[in-house]
Amino acid sequence: MQTRAELDRKNLDSLENPYSSIPAEITGIVDESPTIKTFELEPEEPMKFATGEFIQLSVPGLGEAPFTPSSSPNVTDTLEVTIMEAGEVTGKLHNMSEGDIVGIRGPYGKGYPLEEMEGRDVLVVGGGVGLAPLRSLLYMLTAQPDDFGKICLKYGARAPDHLIYKDQLDDWGSGASEIDLELTVDEGDEDWEGNVGVVTNLLEDLDMDTEKGVAVVCGPPIMMKFTTQSLLDHFESSDIYLSMEKNMSCGFGMCGHCQLGKYYVCKDGPVFTHDQVKDIPDLWE
Numbered sequence: 408m409q410t411r412a413e414l415d416r417k418n419l420d421s422l423e424n425p426y427s428s429i430p431a432e433i434t435g436i437v438d439e440s441p442t443i444k445t446f447e448l449e450p451e452e453p454m455k456f457a458t459g460e461f462i463q464l465s466v467p468g469l470g471e472a473p474f475t476p477s478s479s480p481n482v483t484d485t486l487e488v489t490i491m492e493a494g495e496v497t498g499k500l501h502n503m504s505e506g507d508i509v510g511i512r513g514p515y516g517k518g519y520p521l522e523e524m525e526g527r528d529v530l531v532v533g534g535g536v537g538l539a540p541l542r543s544l545l546y547m548l549t550a551q552p553d554d555f556g557k558i559c560l561k562y563g564a565r566a567p568d569h570l571i572y573k574d575q576l577d578d579w580g581s582g583a584s585e586i587d588l589e590l591t592v593d594e595g596d597e598d599w600e601g602n603v604g605v606v607t608n609l610l611e612d613l614d615m616d617t618e619k620g621v622a623v624v625c626g627p628p629i630m631m632k633f634t635t636q637s638l639l640d641h642f643e644s645s646d647i648y649l650s651m652e653k654n655m656s657c658g659f660g661m662c663g664h665c666q667l668g669k670y671y672v673c674k675d676g677p678v679f680t681h682d683q684v685k686d687i688p689d690l691w692e
């Protein structure tokens with residue numbers, strides 16, 4: 408006969424722990440820029456996610472941080488995360504090697520609403536590492552190009568060596584892809600022959616149907632702020648999609664760490680329309 412304590416322990420063990428993660432092996436690492444690396448992860452079990460949803464990635468013994476996969480949701484046996492070194496967890500990740508094991512849990516949140524983009528021109532605006540979640544979206548848009556209108560990507564980085572996915576940028580810019588790409592850097596170097604200046608400079612003359620189109624933005628807060636201001640000259644507030652970042656803990660609406668106005672970024676976002684968040688004070692602080 409089991410004691411009460413044994414029964415309680417059995418019941419507790421049978422409850423699924425929402426914080427438990429699955430082990431994932433690092434199977435590839437690409438140096439994208441001086442501060443950004445892309446990690447290919449092979450989880451013990453395939454993890455399905457929708458474009459724009461995020462995962463919590465843990466480094467054993469240190470902690471965890473949220474990242475949005477930069478790979479295509481159509482590939483489920485591996486996933487890629489593109490990570491900028493910013494502090495403890497990301498610093499440790501940047502020192503890890505192929506074969507090392509991390510933990511992942513999720514996916515969480517609401518990603519990009521592909522159904523809202525169907526039949527419409529899509530403008531994608533990225534700054535720095537902000538191109539990571541947008542790459543996942545671009546994979547989905549270009550997988551079924553007939554379902555969408557024109558796809559324009561405007562991408563800016565600090566300097567030429569800070570542009571990420573350089574090989575893909577070459578492909579997208581070659582004219583042979585469905586993506587109409589324009590790049591800019593804040594500061595060029597001796598080899599750079601392209602645009603110099605902030606990414607908002609690329610938003611003045613848009614060769615697309617903005618009236619019926621949608622815009623999607625991801626980048627540092629200051630870039631998001633000024634990009635959104637420019638986009639409001641062309642797009643409806645409800646047609647501008649923003650990826651919002653807040654400090655996170657649980658990732659599934661329990662702890663309140665990620666509160667943004669009346670929303671929890673982890674559960675109601677991280678993708679919001681400008682219309683949803685425009686009245687939140689100090690939105691970009």
Ligand SMILES: Cc1cc2nc3c(=O)[nH]c(=O)nc-3n(C[C@H](O)[C@H](O)[C@H](O)COP(=O)(O)OP(=O)(O)OC[C@H]3O[C@@H](n4cnc5c(N)ncnc54)[C@H](O)[C@@H]3O)c2cc1C
Pocket residue numbers: 461471472473474475476488489490491492493494495496497498536539540651652653654655677
């Ligand atoms: C939904 C979501 C998706 C995201 N997706 C991505 C993604 O795809 N790629 C990506 O690169 N990032 C992404 N981020 C951001 C990423 O989660 C953070 O960069 C990460 O959590 C930082 O964790 P950390 O432990 O390395 O930094 P922490 O140690 O927590 O540091 C965080 C901040 O504090 C500052 N800091 C750290 N140490 C010090 C110090 N000693 N003194 C002063 N300041 C300090 C750092 O500069 C940094 O700005 C995402 C965030 C969210 C919310």
Ligand code: FES
Pocket residue numbers: 654655656657658659660661662663664665666671672673674
């Ligand atoms: S991270 Fe806990 S509520 Fe959002």
